[in-house]
Amino acid sequence: MNNLIYGIILSALPIAELRGGVPLAMSSGAPIWMVFILCVLANILIIPVVFFFLDFLHERFMGRRFYRVLFSKIVNRTRKKIEHRIGTKWEYPALLLLVAIPFPGTGAYAGSLAAWLFKLNRKKSLITIALGVLIAGVLVTFASLGIYSLI
Incomplete structure (x- = not known):
């Protein structure tokens, strides 16, 4: 039963997630x-x-000149590049793929960060990320079942 609790906690932590x-x-x-x-x-x-x-950290750090300049320079430039390359109609499908594919560096944390950085609609983003987590959960569960059946 301890591994169940540890697994649930690990699912809520960055890096490992599901x-x-x-x-x-x-x-x-x-x-x-x-x-x-x-x-x-x-x-x-x-x-x-x-x-x-x-939101909390961004609000606190925006008062610092270094952060404000760095954030404006890097994030705004990246936003423009991404919007130019994929357009605005592909934002949510791209977000879904980012979360749903269970590779290192992807998942709910990466999806939330991407949605926040690109100022996507919060409600739509939350639903899209949750759907991506659901898909990733299915993929990881099936992969784990396959591994456990081999053992």
Whole structure:
């Protein structure tokens, strides 16, 4: 049962997210449906917290000249490049793919950061990221089932 709790916690942390949480929780022997639901929920529930944290830090640091200049220079230039390359109609499908594909550096945290940086609609972003987490959860669960069946 400890591995289930650790897996849920790991699912809510950056870097590992579902990629680490689901396999660890599955090793607890808990039912697969329970592991899936709890780990995915932990990963989804962190999204509003990440948005709040980014807003809070940004507001605090905007008073610092160094941050303000660096943020304006890098982020605004990147926004223009991305909008020029993929356009605005592909923002949410791209966000979904960023979150849904369970590779290192992708997931709910990366999706939340991207949505925040590109000033995407919060509600649409939250739904898109949650859907991406759900897809990633299915992929990671199936991959973990395959690995456990080999052992």
